[in-house]
Amino acid sequence: MAPSTEEPEHGAPPASGQDIDETKTSAQESTLDKLHPYVQVLNLNDLESVVNLENATFPPNEACSREKFIYRLTTCGELCLGLFASATPSTPHSPLRRLSESSFSHPADSTDPSRKEVLLAHIVATKSTSQTVTDEDMALPPKWQSNPHADPHLGHKEEGRTICLHSLAVLPEYQNQGLGRTLVLSYIQRMQSADIADRIALLTYDRLVPFYERLGFEYRGKSKAQYGGGGWNDMVLDIKNRLGSV
Numbered sequence: 001m002a003p004s005t006e007e008p009e010h011g012a013p014p015a016s017g018q019d020i021d022e023t024k025t026s027a028q029e030s031t032l033d034k035l036h037p038y039v040q041v042l043n044l045n046d047l048e049s050v051v052n053l054e055n056a057t058f059p060p061n062e063a064c065s066r067e068k069f070i071y072r073l074t075t076c077g078e079l080c081l082g083l084f085a086s087a088t089p090s091t092p093h094s095p096l097r098r099l100s101e102s103s104f105s106h107p108a109d110s111t112d113p114s115r116k117e118v119l120l121a122h123i124v125a126t127k128s129t130s131q132t133v134t135d136e137d138m139a140l141p142p143k144w145q146s147n148p149h150a151d152p153h154l155g156h157k158e159e160g161r162t163i164c165l166h167s168l169a170v171l172p173e174y175q176n177q178g179l180g181r182t183l184v185l186s187y188i189q190r191m192q193s194a195d196i197a198d199r200i201a202l203l204t205y206d207r208l209v210p211f212y213e214r215l216g217f218e219y220r221g222k223s224k225a226q227y228g229g230g231g232w233n234d235m236v237l238d239i240k241n242r243l244g245s246v
């Protein structure tokens with residue numbers, strides 16, 4: 001992704017990513033350069049976009065529920081990151097332009113009020129005291145709004161040193177163009193510099209083990225988690241002792 005120091009085209013919001021991906025292909029480079037994407041921490045204002053993106057990318061038994069997103073964005077939004085791009089009515093016709101005209105888009109922070117931002121990819125996470133992601137980490141604590149400490153074993157644990165990356169999703173229109181990799185690399189860098197955890201753990205499908213290995217994650221075998229029917233693989237990236245970038 002382009003460094004954030006340049007003034008973006010057409011008054012688009014500044015890219016806040018760093019020059020982290022040295023190995024992208026020229027096709028991916030061209031998509032990223034055209035989109036001029038930027039990363040931002042997610043909050044409840046992004047809820048509709050996050051729910052839409054999740055439902056567009058995961059089957060219903062695996063997609064995170066709206067209520068869980070409300071819980072995660074409220075409780076630990078600082079662990080949740082979105083990759084955005086923006087468009088105006090004069091942007092050439094493209095998936096981005098179409099998406100910017102949908103009800104999920106927001107006005108971008110721009111001098112041009114017609115510029116709308118679109119969430120292209122997200123990472124939603126919590127923290128755990130476990131080394132890998134468990135079903136308890138994935139759970140929604142009952143009555144969390146009225147009694148946040150009702151069941152301390154479920155959901156986000158502020159004192160945990162493991163970031164559980166529950167959801168990585170890229171809009172179908174933009175998959176396989178380098179956005180997922182860019183967002184994960186940006187996320188790793190941010191979490192490492194914030195020094196809020198020792199590792200990032202996630203559950204993934206067999207088919208995506210090589211994708212995460214290329215990003216530096218280690219395969220830790222089959223997970224005991226039964227979320228969404230089970231069959232997951234444990235992947236872990238040590239960010240405490242990680243040197244340099246992938």
Ligand SMILES: CC(C)(COP(=O)(O)OP(=O)(O)OC[C@H]1O[C@@H](n2cnc3c(N)ncnc32)[C@H](O)[C@@H]1OP(=O)(O)O)[C@@H](O)C(=O)NCCC(=O)NCCS
Nearest residue numbers: 057168169170175176177178179180181182203204207211
């Ligand atoms: C998986 C996902 C996040 C990857 O992001 P992306 O922007 O599409 O991927 P990138 O362009 O950064 O990287 C491409 C690489 O992703 C991997 N990949 C993407 N989709 C894949 C799939 N369905 N099967 C296997 N590998 C896949 C490949 O390694 C690919 O590398 P290649 O181009 O050399 O084959 C995205 O495709 C997605 O949202 N998929 C649906 C939801 C999902 O599965 N999320 C992850 C849950 S653990």
